[in-house]
Amino acid sequence: GQSLEQPSEVTAVEGAIVQINCTYQTSGFYGLSWYQQHDGGAPTFLSYNALDGLEETGRFSSFLSRSDSYGYLLLQELQMKDSASYFCAVFNRDDKIIFGKGTRLHILP
């Protein structure tokens, strides 16, 4: 079967750095994506990793280790507007996609 694990909640301070982890189990792994969702809003795409390593997009970076079945999202210079839920999603070669249950990020001033 397929499964994803990510922490349910994370708290950090404005201006700091926070890392949200995602571990997965799937056969035929193809790639891992991250999405942000504000309360009452729609998910919006943040990043996609198919190969090992770090992808950087502004204040957000995403890392993947295929050998460890593990990825993380790194948010730097946290702002209050970053308070949201963050979902990892895993794709496999059979065109299956599963989303994690989400990590709620709380930012303290």
Place this chain on the structure above:
Amino acid sequence: NAGVTQTPKFQVLKTGQSMTLQCAQDMNHNSMYWYRQDPGMGLRLIYYSASEGTTDKGEVPNGYNVSRLNKREFSLRLESAAPSQTSVYFCASSEGGIRTDTQYFGPGTRLTVL
């Protein structure tokens, strides 16, 4: 560009009623998707369409039917609604296939089945 639009935004149904959720995208994307999101949960794929004229089941297809009317539109039908189908429904689209591309989401339809 409006992106991905969904109608209606809110809907209340009684058990056994039927309805169709509409979705349209103006980005000329090939693939379209329907997800449901239950409180405190991630998204679960109901159906997707990799191209006009094709549809495939996702993780939770039971109780739903879909139609890819043309490249722009992808509708989701509940033939006989059940309380377990109370959820927020999101439509999404992507230029490429399910594995490789960014998905763009609509604003969602909040459905309550009494």
